[in-house]
Amino acid sequence: MTDHDRGQIDTSAAEVYEALFVPALFGRFVDPIADSAEIEPADSVVDVACGTGALTRTIRSRTSGRVVGVDVNPAMVAVARRHGGDIEFREGDATDLAFEDSAFDLATCQFGVMFYRDPGRGVAEMARVARRGTVAVWDSIERSEGYTAMQELFRNELGDDAAASLNAPFAMGKEGVLEDLFETAGVADVSYTSTGGSGRFTSIDQWVTTEVRGWTLGDSVSDQQLANLVQVARERLSRFETSDGCVFGMTAKVANWTS
DSSP, X not given: OOHHHHTOOOHHHHHHIIIIIHHHTGGGGHHHHHXXXXXXXXXXXXXXXXXXXXXXXXXXXXXXXOEEEEESOHHHHHHHHHHOTTOEEEEOOTTSOOSOTTOEEEEEEESOGGGSSSHHHHXXXXXXXXXXXXXXXXXXXXXXXXXXXXXXXXXXHHOHHHHHTTTGGGGGGSTTHHHHHHHHHTOOSEEEEEEEEEEEESOHHHHHHHHHHSSTTGGGSOHHHHHHHHHHHHHHTGGGEETTEEEEEEEEXXXXXXX
């Protein structure tokens, strides 16, 4: 798998991710996903592929129990620790969790399972270490007009590889893929729901810059290429500009299970 497929980024990108992606996109879904998980006041929770800890911090605010965030990317974990208070953050492989069976009441994963090296095994591991769980994935890229437009912009201005970097986050959103994943993992008693929302960046410039510098493209795009891309984007993405910033619809698919 490539860095695009695995969502692997360096420290500078992780900082951009926390400062810009979280408030503009990932953080806007943490409350409905936490609601779906039905966190009890004393639940112990492991948040897998936690990234910089957006969902983990919300979980912490809802339970007095043990909260652990796990991510394979050391840059993500380093940033998460700086913002995580008393949350225990660990580097770890989602497909080989270093916990005993039923060590937690709940396991969660927000927009991370698509980056597991073996998603089926990763889900089975979550079900092994927790008695119930919640997994959220983005719906297919075709369901987000904003990201289909961004992908077209990348393809035209940066090439096919850059455009392909936007496929991985939406890989589990295609019809039937999430359901097949849980069947492969041998996890039964799963319910599926969808929750709609939006991404909101302050401007087109911020949106494009965040997509390039806060994700797997990292330093592969030069400052001049980025400046040119932003210039073109101001025209091609102008339909997403509103009085409340640059706004576009997003949908998350959510799977909940008990074991």
